[in-house]
Amino acid sequence: VSRRVLPALVLVSVVVFAASVAAGIGTPLRPLVASWFLLACPGLALAPLIARDPAALWTLAISLSVAIEIILGLALLYTGLWSPTALAAVVAAISVGGATMQLVRIEVALR
Amino acid sequence: VRALAELSSELRDDERILCTSNAAFGERHGRLAVLARGHDPHEPGLLAITGRRLLFAGERGGWLVLEREQIASWALSPTPGERTELWADTPAGSFAIYDVSARLLELVEETEPAKPRQSEPAGAAVALPSMRSVLAVAAACLAALMWTLAVARVEPNAMGDAGLVSTLPLDGFLALALICAAFGATLASRGPSGRLLAVQVLALVFMLYAVPYLVGGEASFNVAWRHVGISEYIAQHGAVDPDINAYFNWPGFFVLSAAATELAGADLLDVVPWMPFLTNLLYLAPLLLIARAASDDPRLPWAAAWVFYLTNWVYQDYLSPQGLTYVLYLALAGLLLTWMRGQRRSALLVACFLLVLAAVPSHQLTPFAMLTAVAALTMVRSNPFRSLPALLGVLIVSWVVFAAGPYLSGHLETLKDDIGHLGSTISSNVTERVDGSETHVVVTRVRLATTAVLWLLAAVAAWQLWRRREWRFMRHAALAAAPFGLVALQAYGGEILLRVYLFGLPFVSLLVARLVFMRRDGTGWRGAGAIALASVALLGAFLVTRYGNERVNLFTSREIASVERVYDIAAPGSVIVAPNPQLPWQSQGVGEYRFKTLDAELEPGAESRPAADSLAAAVVQVVERFSAPAAYVVITRNNREYEELFGAPEWGTIAELERSLAESPRFRRVFDNGDGEAFAYVSPSGEGEGR
Numbered sequence: 001v002s003r004r005v006l007p008a009l010v011l012v013s014v015v016v017f018a019a020s021v022a023a024g025i026g027t028p029l030r031p032l033v034a035s036w037f038l039l040a041c042p043g044l045a046l047a048p049l050i051a052r053d054p055a056a057l058w059t060l061a062i063s064l065s066v067a068i069e070i071i072l073g074l075a076l077l078y079t080g081l082w083s084p085t086a087l088a089a090v091v092a093a094i095s096v097g098g099a100t101m102q103l104v105r106i107e108v109a110l111r
Numbered sequence: 112v113r114a115l116a117e118l119s120s121e122l123r124d125d126e127r128i129l130c131t132s133n134a135a136f137g138e139r140h141g142r143l144a145v146l147a148r149g150h151d152p153h154e155p156g157l158l159a160i161t162g163r164r165l166l167f168a169g170e171r172g173g174w175l176v177l178e179r180e181q182i183a184s185w186a187l188s189p190t191p192g193e194r195t196e197l198w199a200d201t202p203a204g205s206f207a208i209y210d211v212s213a214r215l216l217e218l219v220e221e222t223e224p225a226k227p228r229q230s231e232p233a234g235a236a237v238a239l240p241s242m243r244s245v246l247a248v249a250a251a252c253l254a255a256l257m258w259t260l261a262v263a264r265v266e267p268n269a270m271g272d273a274g275l276v277s278t279l280p281l282d283g284f285l286a287l288a289l290i291c292a293a294f295g296a297t298l299a300s301r302g303p304s305g306r307l308l309a310v311q312v313l314a315l316v317f318m319l320y321a322v323p324y325l326v327g328g329e330a331s332f333n334v335a336w337r338h339v340g341i342s343e344y345i346a347q348h349g350a351v352d353p354d355i356n357a358y359f360n361w362p363g364f365f366v367l368s369a370a371a372t373e374l375a376g377a378d379l380l381d382v383v384p385w386m387p388f389l390t391n392l393l394y395l396a397p398l399l400l401i402a403r404a405a406s407d408d409p410r411l412p413w414a415a416a417w418v419f420y421l422t423n424w425v426y427q428d429y430l431s432p433q434g435l436t437y438v439l440y441l442a443l444a445g446l447l448l449t450w451m452r453g454q455r456r457s458a459l460l461v462a463c464f465l466l467v468l469a470a471v472p473s474h475q476l477t478p479f480a481m482l483t484a485v486a487a488l489t490m491v492r493s494n495p496f497r498s499l500p501a502l503l504g505v506l507i508v509s510w511v512v513f514a515a516g517p518y519l520s521g522h523l524e525t526l527k528d529d530i531g532h533l534g535s536t537i538s539s540n541v542t543e544r545v546d547g548s549e550t551h552v553v554v555t556r557v558r559l560a561t562t563a564v565l566w567l568l569a570a571v572a573a574w575q576l577w578r579r580r581e582w583r584f585m586r587h588a589a590l591a592a593a594p595f596g597l598v599a600l601q602a603y604g605g606e607i608l609l610r611v612y613l614f615g616l617p618f619v620s621l622l623v624a625r626l627v628f629m630r631r632d633g634t635g636w637r638g639a640g641a642i643a644l645a646s647v648a649l650l651g652a653f654l655v656t657r658y659g660n661e662r663v664n665l666f667t668s669r670e671i672a673s674v675e676r677v678y679d680i681a682a683p684g685s686v687i688v689a690p691n692p693q694l695p696w697q698s699q700g701v702g703e704y705r706f707k708t709l710d711a712e713l714e715p716g717a718e719s720r721p722a723a724d725s726l727a728a729a730v731v732q733v734v735e736r737f738s739a740p741a742a743y744v745v746i747t748r749n750n751r752e753y754e755e756l757f758g759a760p761e762w763g764t765i766a767e768l769e770r771s772l773a774e775s776p777r778f779r780r781v782f783d784n785g786d787g788e789a790f791a792y793v794s795p796s797g798e799g800e801g802r
Contacts, residue, residue, distance in 0.1 A: 027377055034375035038367075039393070050458045052174065055403060055412070056449060058396035063442030064462060066367070066435060067469035073366035074472055082349030084370040 003048070003106050007099035010045045013037055014092045021088070042068050042091050045098025049105075068094065114157035114168035116407035122302060126161050134158035134167065134197075135209045158197075158208055165199070167208065177201065243300065247307045250293035251314035257286035258318045262325040267665040268748075272550030272756055275322065275658035287650050288643075290315055294417060295643030298410055298628065299635060308413035312395070315420055320387040320428065322658065329671060330383035331664045333693050333749075335430045338365070339379045340701040345369040348702075353515075355702050360515035363473025364432035380698060383430050390428040391420065393438050400445035402621050405584050411621070414628040419620035421649040422565060424558065424656035425609045433610075436477040439466045441617060444484055448586060450495055460496055467499075471506045472514065476603060478507045480594055480614040487593035493586045547757040554659035561652045562612055569619040572626035584625065591618035663752045666695045670747040673787020677745050678704075680781065686734050686742040686792075688712075690765050693753035694745065694787075705737055713762035726768045727775035734792050742792035743781070744772060 017037040020030045043064035047057050072090055076082050115131065122128065135155045156169035165182065167175040182199045197208045261283030271277035294311045297303050323331045330336060341358045345351060346369040351359035358365065372379045398419055402412035427433040443466045450459050471478045482503045488494040547555075573588040594614035598607055627645050630638070674696045677687060686705045689696065697706050712733045734742035751765050759765075769788075772778040778790040 021374065021376075024376070027381070031375040031377040031382070034371065034377075035389075038371055038374070050455050050462060055396050055400040056446070059400045059442050059445050060462060062393050062396060063439055063466055066438060067465040069370070070363040070367050070469040070473055071465065073370055074363055077345070077349065077351065077362065077366055080349075082345075084346075084373040087370045088374050 003052075004103060006044055006048055007102040007106075010041050010095050010099040013041050014095050017041075017088075018092065037088075037095075038069060038091070039065055041065065041095040042098070045095045045102070048102055049098070114170065115159075116403075116409050118157060118159045118166050118168050119302075119409050122161065126163060127302075128159045128161055131157055131159045132211050134211050158211060175206075244304065244307055247293055247297050248310055250289055251311045254286045254290035254293065255314045255317055257282050257289070259325055261286060262322055265326050267327060267662075267667060270662040270665075272548045272662065273554060273655060273659060274661035275326075276654045279654070286318065287654075288647060290318065291646035291650060292639075292643045294646060295639040295641070298414060298417075298642055299638035303410055305409060305413070308410070312413055312416050312420070313392075315417065316391050316395070317388060319420060319653065319657070320391045321385070322661075323387060323665070324384035326661075326665060327667075328384055329666050329668060330380045330695065330698075331661075331666060332383075332426075332429050333664075333695060335383045335386070336380075336695045337697040338368070338430050338432075339383065339698040341365045342368040342372060342379055343699055344701040346373055352702060358432075361432065361472055361474055363469060364435050367435070368430070379430070386430045386434065387426075387428045390434045390438075391423070394419075394428075394441055397438065397441035397445040398617055398620075400449055401441065401587070401617050402624075404445070404448035405587050405621055406581075406625070408629065411624060411629055414624040415617075415621040417646070418624045418628070418649065419617060421646060421653050422561070422620060422623075423613075423616060424561070424653055425613045426657060426660075427609075427613055432474040433477065433613075436470045436474040437613070439470045439473075440477055440481055440484070440614065442466055443481055444590060444617070447485070447488055447494060447496075447499075448590075456495070463496065463499065464502070467503055467506060471503075471510045476597070476610055478503065478510075479597060479600065480610070482507065483593040483596040484590055484614075486596075487589040488586060491586055491589045493589075548755060551659070551756050554655055557652060557659070558656045561656055562608075565619055565623060566615075568626055569622040572622035575626065576622075584622065587618040587621050591615045591622060660756070663693050663749055663756055666747075666749060667786050669784050669786035670749060671695045673747055673782070673784050673789065674745060676782055676784075676787075677743050677789050680789075680791075681743055682740050684740050686737050686739040688730065688734060688742065688744045690746060690750045690768060691753050691760070693749045694747040695749075696745070705739065707733065707737075709733070709762055709768070710760050713760075726763055726771035727778055729762070730768075730772070731775075731777050731792070744768075744778065744790040744792070745787065746789075747787040 013033075013036060017033050020033045025033075040061050043061035043066075044057075046064055047060035050060055051057050069087065069091060072087055076087060118128065118131070133155070134157065156167055159166045159168075163178065165175070165177045177199070181201050197211045199206060261280045264280055265275065265278050269278050290311065294308070294315070297307050297311060330339075338358075341356060341362075342365045344355075345362065345365050351362045353359045368379060372382075395416060398416045399412040402415035405411065427437065443463060446459060446463060446466075450456075467478070467481060470481060482500060485494060485500045485503060489497060489500055494500075569588075569591055573584065573591070576584040576588070592615070594611040597603075597611055597614070601607060603610060628642050630641070674694060678700055681687060681700075681704060683703050684705075686707060687696065688707045688709065690708065691710045692708050709730065713729055730744060746765060746769060754760075754765050772790045773780060777793050777795075779793055781789050781791045
């Protein structure tokens with residue numbers, strides 16, 4: 001499996017999630033897409049920078065996703081800026097940023 | 112050694128490593144990224160040659176698997192005095208591996224790689240799965256299908272005091288026996304495939320933890336309904352109010368569930384039946400990581416995960432802060448156990464800090480469990496970050512003092528009384544729980560016995576491994592023992608021993624799997640039979656320990672409808688009273704209604720219990736304390752089931768309550784749908800009467 005697959009998967013997931021929210025798609029597709037986006041994407045964008053062994057990678061992917069979202073959500077709540085959409089936007093930005101960083105590192109390493 | 116284990120786990124059933132060599136992944140050209148992942152420049156690792164493939168596992172996670180057919184040519188450059196290089200050309204480009212041993216080079220020279228077979232039709236090179244693989248997957252699928260069909264026929268209303276096991280059809284038991292036999296056969300085979308073990312473990316997780324959905328699809332367990340209500344409050348108000356509920360002092364989980372519900376466009380109650388299955392899936396990767404840190408045997412992580420899922424009966428994987436923060440706990444333990452050598456130290460430290468930072472405001476107990484785990488690893492000199500215990504301590508104290516201060520000041524006396532009082536803690540956790548109907552007492556005793564047997568087996572395993580000087584397991588033994596430190600801190604509402612069991616379970620499972628499932632003579636049919644029998648024994652206990660309370664956990668659609676009817680008629684500010692907490696309520700109207708139970712309001716241990724015919728008067732006293740515009744008493748099927756299972760409370764029985772309310776002029780029955788009924792409170796002046 002190419003190292004590009006995971007960052008590409010994250011980028012595609014962000015696009016699909018954003019499209020499903022914008023289009024107002026209902027159950028069961030949107031809950032599945034949203035669960036995948038929230039439980040895996042931000043962590044999956046960052047985890048390969050730390051580990052690539054599958055067990056460590058998925059451990060980091062899931063736990064970092066949950067941790068990042070809890071911390072962001074609490075920050076929005078206690079600052080009086082609560083908004084699930086804002087939370088999703090920041091999570092999407094982290095996912096896109098991490099995935100892009102991975103792709104850049106791969107391209108640099110291959111040159 | 113870890114790299115060798117990783118390589119071994121990648122081998123196919125009939126594939127053997129011919130030779131290995133330390134090596135470093137070197138240069139590559141062309142489009143080799145298509146074939147390789149993780150190949151950092153000059154990453155050291157292990158190179159292996161099998162009859163058919165070349166495999167490389169790097170120390171930093173680099174990984175390469177190449178079929179011999181994909182290698183067009185080999186070129187060796189064993190120049191004396193220089194590092195030895197192995198060059199290979201592939202259709203996707205070329206690559207070099209440095210520092211290869213001379214023995215491996217000899218082997219490569221003896222074994223000329225096969226050229227691509229031009230004459231064979233397309234697709235002929237695709238290896239067909241072996242018959243054993245097909246049977247293993249088929250058995251797992253068949254078992255899951257049989258189980259689904261069997262559990263779907265279970266009728267919640269027909270359940271006895273032993274729970275699910277009392278109404279499970281015969282084919283359900285056969286399905287469980289089949290998955291145990293299949294796992295035994297796979298684990299005991301020589302060189303079992305990690306993929307096959309994964310399929311069977313996933314099938315088991317589905318079978319054991321999707322039960323609430325398969326039985327009827329209604330959200331079960333009254334506490335999950337309460338958690339839905341807390342999430343809904345945050346979604347509606349964008350704020351927390353610790354005066355309403357203590358949960359708002361640790362809102363991390365609820366913030367995430369509130370946001371997820373809105374982003375998913377779903378009703379959180381629809382997700383509740385799936386949560387145990389989903390949550391246990393999230394546990395799998397850290398469980399494998401934890402087990403891999405103990406041994407290089409690729410079978411052990413799957414065996415440990417198997418034992419974990421067969422013994423995770425404490426039912427904390429529902430929609431709950433404990434269920435989600437447990438993922439963070441497992442991840443922290445796995446990462447600390449795995450990164451002993453300080454690779455990517457700063458990035459790992461940041462990751463651990465984030466896990467801890469998220470856990471502290473999300474759950475009262477999990478941060479303390481993290482603290483005991485980190486302290487235990489520090490004591491056995493296996494904590495790569497010595498500052499972590501202090502950091503955790505500072506975070507916990509800061510949160511409790513600054514964010515959860517009001518809760519702390521209100522409960523300081525209770526918390527202070529719990530510290531160090533082992534006798535009362537054990538009493539509230541063990542002896543007071545062995546109560547209720549005769550069958551329920553048996554269920555409770557099976558729970559205690561299962562727990563004791565598992566802890567005993569883990570202790571025996573730890574002792575044996577100590578004597579064999581298998582020191583890597585000692586870190587896991589320390590983590591299995593660490594949660595007992597929580598007992599000295601507090602009783603946690605009579606649940607602390609359950610949580611000790613839960614926090615120690617990943618490590619206890621590993622030790623038990625090592626002792627029972629990974630014996631040296633554990634291969635072949637005898638080994639398969641022993642593993643299957645041990646699994647069946649654990650599974651038999653699991654059905655009773657996990658689903659022994661299912662009679663009161665599952666709700667019918669009519670009792671859900673009865674509570675919704677109360678929401679429809681109750682004005683904001685109303686008091687809603689139930690005999691006990693076992694009903695599907697509080698999923699909406701948190702902060703709008705006051706939810707009270709007679710178990711809590713008519714305090715146990717009161718000097719005199721109200722007479723049966725004056726229960727209505729006692730309820731009047733309760734509702735008039737709150738000066739509410741209206742009040743309702745709701746009684747559902749599950750309130751009665753709860754009373755039958757756990758015994759009647761000191762204030763009286765539900766039958767007496769119903770009779771007293773029906774005869775009292777201060778209450779009027781507003782509906783009764785068979786599974787739920789409600790009485791409206793009538794004030795002396797006739798004002799404030801419920802609709």
